[in-house]
Amino acid sequence: MAPAETARKAPTRTTPKRTRNPERTREDILRVATTEFADKGLSGARIDEIAAKTATTKRMLYYYFGDKEGLYRAVLANAYQEIRHEEAQVDVDHLDPEAAIRAVAEITFDHHEAHPDFIRLVAIENTHRGENLAAIEGIAETQRPAVETLDRILARGRELGLFRDDVTPLDVHILISSFCVFRIANRYTFGTLFDWDLTAPENRTHLRTMLGDVVLSYLRSNTGHDD
Amino acid sequence: MAPAETARKAPTRTTPKRTRNPERTREDILRVATTEFADKGLSGARIDEIAAKTATTKRMLYYYFGDKEGLYRAVLANAYQEIRHEEAQVDVDHLDPEAAIRAVAEITFDHHEAHPDFIRLVAIENTHRGENLAAIEGIAETQRPAVETLDRILARGRELGLFRDDVTPLDVHILISSFCVFRIANRYTFGTLFDWDLTAPENRTHLRTMLGDVVLSYLRSNTGHDD
DNA sequence: CGAACTATTAACTATCCAGTGAGTTAACTC
DNA sequence: GAGTTAACTCACTGGATAGTTAATAGTTCG
Numbered sequence: 001m002a003p004a005e006t007a008r009k010a011p012t013r014t015t016p017k018r019t020r021n022p023e024r025t026r027e028d029i030l031r032v033a034t035t036e037f038a039d040k041g042l043s044g045a046r047i048d049e050i051a052a053k054t055a056t057t058k059r060m061l062y063y064y065f066g067d068k069e070g071l072y073r074a075v076l077a078n079a080y081q082e083i084r085h086e087e088a089q090v091d092v093d094h095l096d097p098e099a100a101i102r103a104v105a106e107i108t109f110d111h112h113e114a115h116p117d118f119i120r121l122v123a124i125e126n127t128h129r130g131e132n133l134a135a136i137e138g139i140a141e142t143q144r145p146a147v148e149t150l151d152r153i154l155a156r157g158r159e160l161g162l163f164r165d166d167v168t169p170l171d172v173h174i175l176i177s178s179f180c181v182f183r184i185a186n187r188y189t190f191g192t193l194f195d196w197d198l199t200a201p202e203n204r205t206h207l208r209t210m211l212g213d214v215v216l217s218y219l220r221s222n223t224g225h226d227d
Numbered sequence: 228m229a230p231a232e233t234a235r236k237a238p239t240r241t242t243p244k245r246t247r248n249p250e251r252t253r254e255d256i257l258r259v260a261t262t263e264f265a266d267k268g269l270s271g272a273r274i275d276e277i278a279a280k281t282a283t284t285k286r287m288l289y290y291y292f293g294d295k296e297g298l299y300r301a302v303l304a305n306a307y308q309e310i311r312h313e314e315a316q317v318d319v320d321h322l323d324p325e326a327a328i329r330a331v332a333e334i335t336f337d338h339h340e341a342h343p344d345f346i347r348l349v350a351i352e353n354t355h356r357g358e359n360l361a362a363i364e365g366i367a368e369t370q371r372p373a374v375e376t377l378d379r380i381l382a383r384g385r386e387l388g389l390f391r392d393d394v395t396p397l398d399v400h401i402l403i404s405s406f407c408v409f410r411i412a413n414r415y416t417f418g419t420l421f422d423w424d425l426t427a428p429e430n431r432t433h434l435r436t437m438l439g440d441v442v443l444s445y446l447r448s449n450t451g452h453d454d
Numbered sequence: 455c456g457a458a459c460t461a462t463t464a465a466c467t468a469t470c471c472a473g474t475g476a477g478t479t480a481a482c483t484c
Numbered sequence: 485g486a487g488t489t490a491a492c493t494c495a496c497t498g499g500a501t502a503g504t505t506a507a508t509a510g511t512t513c514g
Contacts (some may be wrong), residue, residue, distance in 0.1 A: 020237065020460080020461055020509090022461065025461080025491065041354055042269035042271070043267070043268060044268070044271075046269035048500085048502085056463095057463060058319055058503090059462075059463070059503095059504085062502090062503065062504080067503075068503090120354060120396060123412070123413075125415070126416055127268055127350055127351055127354070127411055127508055128414050128420050129415050130415025131415075133415070133416050139419065139420065140421070143420045153332075170423060171433075171437060173421075174409070174417075174425075174434070175406070176443060177413075178408070179402070182401070182405030182408055183405070185412075186404075187439060188356050188357025188360070188361075189352055189360050191357065192357050192361045192366065193366065193369065193370045194370060194400075195367060210398060210402075213445060213448065214445045216448075217331070217445045217447070218441045218444045220448075221440065247480055247490080248491090252491080252492090274471070274472060275470090275471065283492080284492075284493065284494080286493070287492070289472090289473065289474080290491075295472065456513100456514095457512105457513095458510075458512085458514100459513100460510085460511075460512090462507105462508080462510090463506105464505105464506095464507085465504100465506090466506100467502105467503090467504075468501085468504100469501085469503100470491090470496075470499105470502095472497105472499095472500095473496105473497090473498100473499105473514090474490085474496080475494105475495090476495095477494085478491100478494100479490105479492075479493090480492090482489080482490095483487085484485105484486095484487090484488105
């Protein structure tokens with residue numbers, strides 16, 4: 001193949017000013033891709049559309065993230081990392097066990113409400129059977145602190161004879177998470193089917209209190225064999 | 228004995244036997260499309276692939292369902308209808324209120340486990356903001372019986388002084404649903420993050436009992452202002 | 455400075471994929 | 485058994501879309 005004189009014309013200079021800033025470019029792409037993937041899903045999102053919404057070009061997405069899936073994984077990893085940072089701020093060890101449980105429940109509740117995009121990404125990732133999350137190095141460590149916090153609270157509560165002793169931190173976590181995730185993730189179909197808005201202010205308040213009541217009444221109940 | 232059937236028809240006939248059966252064709256498409264949409268999502272599923280897995284051709288999908296979204300909606304409507312039929316079988320009115328609550332919880336638990344594809348479709352529909360479900364005529368009526376059943380149980384429990392009186396049937400439904408849906412819908416990311424399989428047999432048994440305990444201890448708790 | 459490297463731009467391509475045009479045959483009607 | 489309609493087949497299309505090729509310009513560092 002004799003690479004003859006390429007007929008490709010030289011690109012005409014349109015943008016005279018061009019500053020380099022790899023970090024900003026990367027963050028720009030990641031930010032746009034996050035909302036786009038959260039909005040449309042992995043297969044629903046369009047690379048061209050993501051690129052169009054950034055200050056850079058499509059080619060840069062591939063330059064930095066390899067391919068569509070690579071970009072999606074970066075978005076996922078980034079989202080979990082941001083969540084971790086935020087959660088690291090929480091401290092409930094100074095509260096008595098019952099107040100601490102209620103605080104954790106309410107913080108989780110508020111947190112999920114404040115990050116619907118994150119909930120959407122999690123739902124999307126689960127429809128893909130979590131394969132991309134599993135591929136992210138050290139992702140499990142992200143969630144340790146949450147379980148450890150619950151573990152400390154439960155231990156204190158048991159010592160004081162307030163809580164039943166056959167409940168694990170993971171049990172409590174599942175109970176709280178399921179409630180909070182469901183409220184955000186399934187609000188659309190739920191709203192249609194039951195004509196009841198899980199996120200309407202008055203309902204929100206009700207559910208927030210209810211969650212605390214639920215978890216505490218379960219922890220206080222004497223034994224698992226209650227009938 | 229293989230009879231020489233090969234020479235029985237005119238050579239120009241490409242499809243020697245072709246029986247018409249619109250109902251079967253339609254059901255065939257719907258069946259394949261259901262698993263395909265549940266598996267890959269609305270944007271992830273491929274019309275060509277769905278068609279390939281049916282006994283008919285792509286053109287027929289369009290003949291019967293108009294377009295991809297029309298097929299998806301038919302799948303959704305059909306899935307909800309089947310679920311309704313199954314749930315209509317349940318009768319817990321002969322049980323005492325506490326046993327009835329536990330029965331509803333466990334039936335829901337088992338039901339979700341038995342229909343992961345349905346849970347997936349619901350999750351997918353929620354990532355699409357429930358627009359397609361909302362477009363299905365009379366879909367809300369589907370869920371009435373579930374709430375009515377809970378309403379009857381709660382009324383009986385209140386009369387006997389067993390349950391607190393500020394809990395609505397929808398509250399209980401949310402509590403049960405969120406737990407059961409979460410366990411199936413989020414099992415992948417949860418499994419990765421906490422190294423704990425929500426669907427493993429021993430964990431399943433534990434969670435199933437726990438859910439009943441949670442709902443009952445909440446209903447038995449004296450009042451909402453418990454601190 | 456200038457060579458080497460990194461970031462960036464623009465144009466291009468191959469394939470995928472939802473949707474169609476147009477005709478054919480089975481079954482039903484009278 | 486001719487006419488009509490519903491069910492069905494086959495081949496095709498054009499636009500969308502992930503990913504690439506290759507040239508260019510800012511940055512770094514000897």
